Structure formats: C-alpha cells, structure tokens
Amino acid sequence: MSTTTGRRVGRPRATQRPDSGMSARDELLLAAAELFTTSGYAATTTRLVAESAGMRQATMYHYFSGKEDLLAELLESTVAPSLTLALRLLADDARPAEERLWELCRADVELLCGGRHNLGALYLLPEVRGERFTSFHRVRADLKAAYGKLLAATAAGGALDRGERVLRTDLVFGLIEGVILVHRSDPARPLGAFAGATADAALRIVGCSPTGPCP
Amino acid sequence: MSTTTGRRVGRPRATQRPDSGMSARDELLLAAAELFTTSGYAATTTRLVAESAGMRQATMYHYFSGKEDLLAELLESTVAPSLTLALRLLADDARPAEERLWELCRADVELLCGGRHNLGALYLLPEVRGERFTSFHRVRADLKAAYGKLLAATAAGGALDRGERVLRTDLVFGLIEGVILVHRSDPARPLGAFAGATADAALRIVGCSPTGPCP
Numbered sequence: 001m002s003t004t005t006g007r008r009v010g011r012p013r014a015t016q017r018p019d020s021g022m023s024a025r026d027e028l029l030l031a032a033a034e035l036f037t038t039s040g041y042a043a044t045t046t047r048l049v050a051e052s053a054g055m056r057q058a059t060m061y062h063y064f065s066g067k068e069d070l071l072a073e074l075l076e077s078t079v080a081p082s083l084t085l086a087l088r089l090l091a092d093d094a095r096p097a098e099e100r101l102w103e104l105c106r107a108d109v110e111l112l113c114g115g116r117h118n119l120g121a122l123y124l125l126p127e128v129r130g131e132r133f134t135s136f137h138r139v140r141a142d143l144k145a146a147y148g149k150l151l152a153a154t155a156a157g158g159a160l161d162r163g164e165r166v167l168r169t170d171l172v173f174g175l176i177e178g179v180i181l182v183h184r185s186d187p188a189r190p191l192g193a194f195a196g197a198t199a200d201a202a203l204r205i206v207g208c209s210p211t212g213p214c215p
Numbered sequence: 216m217s218t219t220t221g222r223r224v225g226r227p228r229a230t231q232r233p234d235s236g237m238s239a240r241d242e243l244l245l246a247a248a249e250l251f252t253t254s255g256y257a258a259t260t261t262r263l264v265a266e267s268a269g270m271r272q273a274t275m276y277h278y279f280s281g282k283e284d285l286l287a288e289l290l291e292s293t294v295a296p297s298l299t300l301a302l303r304l305l306a307d308d309a310r311p312a313e314e315r316l317w318e319l320c321r322a323d324v325e326l327l328c329g330g331r332h333n334l335g336a337l338y339l340l341p342e343v344r345g346e347r348f349t350s351f352h353r354v355r356a357d358l359k360a361a362y363g364k365l366l367a368a369t370a371a372g373g374a375l376d377r378g379e380r381v382l383r384t385d386l387v388f389g390l391i392e393g394v395i396l397v398h399r400s401d402p403a404r405p406l407g408a409f410a411g412a413t414a415d416a417a418l419r420i421v422g423c424s425p426t427g428p429c430p
Binding site for chain 2: 037038039040041042043118120121122123124125126127167168170171173174175176177178179180181182185186194197198201204205207
C-alpha cells in the first residue's frame with residue numbers, strides 16, 4: 001500500500017474528510033457557507049473552499065465557476081424553498097388567508113434562522129448587487145410578491161388601499177428578514193416558538209388581531 | 216511656483232480634495248463608510264481610505280489605529296444617537312409611553328436608513344464579533360434595553376408577562392433593523408413617511424391599536 005502524499009492523479013476527490021454521505025457539490029456549498037459567514041466573503045478564496053471540502057481547487061471548478069457562483073447558489077437556497085411554499089399556499093385558497101400568511105412567515109423565519117450558518121447575513125454584501133445575483137433577486141422579489149398576495153387576501157389586508165398594502169408587505173418582509181439579527185443575538189432561544197411569535201407579529205402589522213396559533 | 220509631485224514633508228494633510236469644511240477625522244470616516252459599503256470591508260485597505268480622503272496613510276494613523284477602529288466608530292454612530300434620544304424619552308415620563316416609543320422607532324429608522332451610506336449593512340460582518348466592537352455591542356444592547364423599558368411603560372406592553380415583553384422587544388428591534396434591507400430595495404420612497412409607518416408597525420407588534428400619528 002502506497003503512502004505517497006504526492007499529487008493524486010485521475011481522482012476527482014481527495015479523501016481528507018470522512019465521507020459525509022453528501023454530494024461533492026453540497027460539501028463545497030457547506031464549506032463555502034461556513035467560510036463566508038465566519039471568515040467573511042472577501043477573505044475566502046476558492047482554494048480555501050476546496051481545501052475545506054477536502055478537494056483540489058480544480059475539482060471545485062468542475063462544479064462551480066467561482067466564488068460568486070457559490071455565493072449566488074447559497075443565497076438562492078435562502079429564498080427558493082419559501083417561494084415554493086408560498087406558491088403552494090397561494091393555490092390552497094380553501095384555507096383562510098390569515099392562516100396561510102402565518103404559516104409562510106413561520107416557515108420563512110425557520111429557514112432563515114434555522115440553518116447551520118447564518119446565510120441571511122450575506123444579503124447585505126456589496127457584491128450581491130452584481131449581475132450574477134439577478135436570479136437570487138428575482139426569486140426574492142417573487143417571494144415578496146407572494147407575501148403581498150396572501151396579505152391582500154386577508155380581511156384586514158383587503159381593506160387597505162393599494163399603497164398601504166405595498167407598505168405593509170414591505171414591513172412584514174422587513175420583519176422576517178430583520179429577525180435574523182435578533183436570532184443571532186440569542187441563538188439559544190427555541191426557534192419554533194420564536195418563529196411562531198414572529199408570524200404573530202407579522203399578522204399584527206397587517207392589522208389582524210392575534211388569537212391562538214393563527215392570529 | 217513648484218510643480219513637484221514628490222512627497223510632501225511637514226504637512227499633515229495633502230490637498231487633493233477640495234476643502235469640505237469637515238475635520239480630517241470626519242473625512243476619513245466618510246471615506247471609510249463609502250468604501251466599506253460599496254467595495255466591502257475586507258476589500259478596503261487603510262491606504263485606500265487615506266487616499267480617498269486625500270491624505271497619506273501615515274496621517275490616517277494619527278487619527279485611527281486601523282481599519283477595525285474606523286469600522287467600530289462607524290457602527291457606534293448608528294446606535295449612539297438613538298441611545299441618547301431613548302434615554303431622553305425615558306426620562307420624559309409626562310408624555311404617554313406609546314408616543315415616546317413611536318418617536319424612538321421613527322427616529323431610529325431615519326438614522327439607520329437616512330445616512331448617505333447604508334452602515335446598517337455592516338452589522339452582519341463576521342469581523343464585528345471581535346473584541347474591538349465590545350463598545351458598539353454594549354451601546355446597541357443599552358438601546359435595546361431602552362426600547363424594552365418604553366415598551367413596558369405602554370398600556371399594552373405593561374399587560375404582558377416578562378417573557379412575552381422580552382420577545383416583543385426583540386421583534387420590534389428586529390423590525391427596526393430589518394427595514395434597512397427594505398429601504399435599500401426601494402430607496403426612492405420618502406423616508407419620513409416610511410419611518411412613521413415602521414413606527415406604527417412597531418406599536419402594532421407591541422399590541423397597541425394604531426390611530427393617528429401616535430398609534
């Protein structure tokens with residue numbers, strides 16, 4: 001058995017990390033998420049990402065075109081599942097809109113605050129204004145539009161004029177994204193109850209009076 | 216008249232920039248704010264900050280010990296004025312607490328969103344966890360505590376149990392900081408009305424029913 005530590009040839013992945021059962025792609029995303037949120041985006045090189053995932057840099061480029069590509073994919077992962085849920089909830093019009101909006105808020109807070117890494121913190125990077133992030137911004141805008149439609153379908157939201165509805169939608173969206181910072185200050189607080197309380201607060205902003213789990 | 220472009224000796228400041236009437240210290244902070252929020256914190260060097268302020272790097276070190284020092288000072292400028300206002304409002308107990316909480320929320324949103332640069336975006340930098348930022352975190356915690364005291368002094372807030380009051384304070388604080396992102400998506404919206412609407416929403420979260428400018 002050879003113990004050479006020289007360059008491996010013909011192997012797409014080195015094996016420095018125990019096999020996690022994750023795909024190489026997901027391992028790279030996880031490594032990038034960790035480095036971007038702890039060391040910072042600018043301080044992280046693609047080489048560091050590859051090394052941290054136990055791969056060579058060349059292998060990384062097989063999956064991602066570069067650092068922006070990794071960041072864009074991570075950012076989309078913070079909004080795409082909520083958009084999928086929002087579209088499902090919008091279609092489910094047999095249920096009261098208040099209940100559906102509450103559920104969207106709760107699930108969105110759990111997604112934003114519940115990951116192993118605080119990816120929401122990456123929203124504010126100046127780099128995220130670039131073209132590579134058009135798709136993230138579009139999905140985020142679609143998600144906000146879905147919030148707006150659910151809000152308009154509630155009794156309190158439907159009674160508002162259009163300008164006021166847009167404003168309340170923005171405020172609800174601001175609250176949901178804003179609690180990322182709150183959660184980071186007190187990560188020990190149980191997330192489920194916190195997400196529910198945030199959803200209660202969102203419905204209060206719309207103008208619904210909260211009673212029980214679906215205010 | 217000499218046209219030499221060599222190194223100036225015995226002058227603390229170069230004169231590449233027209234005199235703004237600002238102190239050298241404030242010019243450095245302004246240059247840092249611009250660079251940190253547009254190019255990013257990690258990508259900005261102290262040399263770039265000095266050059267952008269029309270000074271030599273050595274001159275910059277006369278005012279600030281380094282990049283962290285500039286960032287810490289900028290971050291404190293996003294919370295210190297609101298803390299001063301909050302302490303003044305807390306002492307002014309002849310006025311209804313609802314009115315005072317509303318005013319604090321409105322002023323805080325105007326401060327966070329109204330500056331030439333979106334300094335709130337720097338809250339989420341991983342670097343801000345470091346020791347140099349203890350003072351910023353303390354001022355921010357004091358500000359949150361003042362929000363909590365005003366909230367407890369409102370009729371609706373006073374009727375809540377302690378745990379629920381802490382939670383609502385966190386949610387109000389999350390909303391105020393969260394609207395930074397909302398404002399960035401739509402910077403053309405008049406800030407005064409937006410700040411007032413955010414203050415209305417904050418009082419709704421506490422449980423006050425909004426009527427007129429002081430809900």
